[in-house]
Amino acid sequence: xxxxxxxxxxxxxxxxxxxxxxxxxxxxxxxxxxxxxxxxxxxxxxxxxxxxxxxxxxxxxxxxxxxxxxxxxxxxxxxxxxxxxxxxxxxxxxxxxxxxxxxxxxxxxxxxxxxxxxxxxxxxxxxxxxxxxxxxxxxxxxxxxxxxxxxxxxxxxxxxxxxxxxxxxxxxxxxxxxxxxxxxxxxxxxxxxxxxxxxxxxxxxxxxxxxxxxxxxxxxxxxxxxxxxxxxxxxxxxxxxxxxxxxxxxxxxxxx
Numbered sequence: 001x002x003x004x005x006x007x008x009x010x011x012x013x014x015x016x017x018x019x020x021x022x023x024x025x026x027x028x029x030x031x032x033x034x035x036x037x038x039x040x041x042x043x044x045x046x047x048x049x050x051x052x053x054x055x056x057x058x059x060x061x062x063x064x065x066x067x068x069x070x071x072x073x074x075x076x077x078x079x080x081x082x083x084x085x086x087x088x089x090x091x092x093x094x095x096x097x098x099x100x101x102x103x104x105x106x107x108x109x110x111x112x113x114x115x116x117x118x119x120x121x122x123x124x125x126x127x128x129x130x131x132x133x134x135x136x137x138x139x140x141x142x143x144x145x146x147x148x149x150x151x152x153x154x155x156x157x158x159x160x161x162x163x164x165x166x167x168x169x170x171x172x173x174x175x176x177x178x179x180x181x182x183x184x185x186x187x188x189x190x191x192x193x194x195x196x197x198x199x200x201x202x203x204x205x206x207x208x209x210x211x212x213x214x215x216x217x218x219x220x221x222x223x224x225x226x227x228x229x230x231x232x233x234x235x236x237x238x239x240x241x242x243x244x245x246x247x248x249x250x251x252x253x254x255x256x
Contacts, residue, residue, distance in 0.1 A: 002015055003015055036077070036078060037078055038078060038079075038080055039075070039078050039079045039080070040079075040080055040081075040082060041057060041079065041080070041081045041082075042081075042082055042083065042084040043057075043081070043083060043084065044083070044084050044086070044088070045083040045084060046088070054081045057081060058079075058081070061075055061079060110123055110124075110126060111123045111124065111125045111126060112125075112126060112156075113125060113156075120155070120156075120159050120193075120195040121155055121195055121196070121197060124155070124197060125154070125155050125156040125159065126154045126155070126156055127154065127155055127197065127200060128151070128152060128153055128154045128155070129151075129152055129200065129201040129202070129212055130150070130151060130155060130197050130198075130199065130200050130201065131148065131149070131150045131197075131198045131199040131201075131212070131215050131216045131219055132148070132149055132150070132151065132155060132158075132195060132196065132197055132198060133146060133147070133148050133149075133195070133196050133197075133198050134146070134147040134148075134149070134162075134177055134193050134194070134195055135193065135194045135196075136177070136180060136181070136184075136191050136192070136193050136230075137191070137192050137193075137194075138184050138189040138190065138191050138192070139189060139190045139192075140184075140187065140189045143228070144228060145180055145228050145229075145230050146223065146226060146228050146229050146230065147175070147176060147177040147180075147229075147230040147231060148198065148216065148219055148220055148223065148229070148231055149175070149177070149216070150212055150213065150215075150216045152212060152242055155195075155197075159195070161174070162175070162177065162178070165177075165178035165181075166178060166181050166182075169182065176230045176231055176232060177230055180230055198219055199215050199219065201215060210240040210242050210243060212242060213238075213240045213242065217235075217236055220235060220236065221236070
């Protein structure tokens with residue numbers, strides 16, 4: 001079929017199969033690339049068990065999957081045994097009991113405002129590691145816009161930065177919330193903001209991910225259908241800034 005298509009196109013070449021000669025080293029490299037499918041058995045390890053579980057396990061395989069069995073090729077040189085290094089049952093139960101019996105201190109953060117009536121979060125303005133929500137109303141129309149943000153520091157510190165961006169126009173591009181506030185001010189509208197906590201994160205940065213940033217992105221996804229959401233879609237792919245303090249180049253030697 002290929003030769004006919006070549007001849008119809010004006011070519012006189014003929015196709016021929018030629019086997020390439022490979023050396024032993026090249027053939028060995030090709031064989032090494034093949035990966036065997038491994039079936040792992042991970043029994044729990046215990047110092048109290050004196051029986052050779054691994055040996056008995058392989059003896060059972062030989063007994064029930066002998067050479068006459070149709071499944072012999074599936075278990076020949078494909079099963080390996082490795083003891084599990086997971087925690088024992090006693091440590092799992094004790095850690096669970098500690099979490100259940102430990103008092104919940106997530107709501108112990110208080111408020112240090114002199115005038116409690118002006119506190120943005122009544123009796124909770126010093127709470128750190130939270131995802132918060134701001135609902136903005138104005139005196140011109142009944143439109144209510146929503147903004148979702150996060151803060152690792154106490155909320156009162158983040159609230160001070162928001163107030164600065166609301167007062168000084170040079171900081172109007174700090175957040176999407178400040179942009180909207182200045183749009184209302186340009187229309188001579190008086191904005192009013194209602195603050196609330198959406199989620200409190202007890203422990204934030206883990207080894208390879210930030211729970212605070214992931215929680216904010218999850219809450220933003222839940223509000224995707226909300227046309228009154230001020231947050232932009234590029235915030236879903238924004239880089240976490242909370243892990244920078246754990247990098248070696250940002251850790252200062254205490255001896256300096």
